[in-house]
Amino acid sequence: EAQVTQNPRYLITVTGKKLTVTCSQNMNHEYMSWYRQDPGLGLRQIYYSMNVEVTDKGDVPEGYKVSRKEKRNFPLILESPSPNQTSLYFCASSPLWAGTTAEQFFGPGTRLTVL
């Protein structure tokens, strides 16, 4: 089954404790990205990657890191989480092949709470 998976789905942590949210896709997509969703603000892009070893900042990158060492994986790293990073996080992937429509396939989301 074609899908984007995220782990964990729910996480409660404390300020300053490093964490990683994993994201994996099995569709051989080049494009992967991370979003955070906050009430009244919609989804905002944190980072995106056009391919292996190619990453770039989205609109709200502060406090986050990413890496793209393999095509299928795109982990999101919070090295020192703070309460303002409490949010719902989505990973997504998309093909960049000619003729595709850039549809983003979303993971199920990760609810993060930083105390």
Added chain:
Amino acid sequence: AQTVTQSQPEMSVQEAETVTLSCTYDTSESNYYLFWYKQPPSRQMILVIRQEAYKQQNATENRFSVNFQKAAKSFSLKISDSQLGDTAMYFCAFFAFGGATNKLIFGTGTLLAVQP
């Protein structure tokens, strides 16, 4: 910078009626894609419909259709014969594929409630 605006935070419609959700965007790109995503209470993001900017014909998917006005930078979603399962948050989104940004930009969403 590209922006997407959804001016209706909440809307309500009676079952079986028709409702239109509005979306406007701003961009200097000529080649882009527009999407409507649905987010039900499960929080899953579900693609409803998409439109390529170079296509003049409005996209349709069963009960869902769009009114794409490129010159006006408007991309509204019409839901016909509304059903209870259409109750969800709806997001309009813009993607300038191959453009300067390669970012997917979302509006703030419209919460649609379908009343029985």
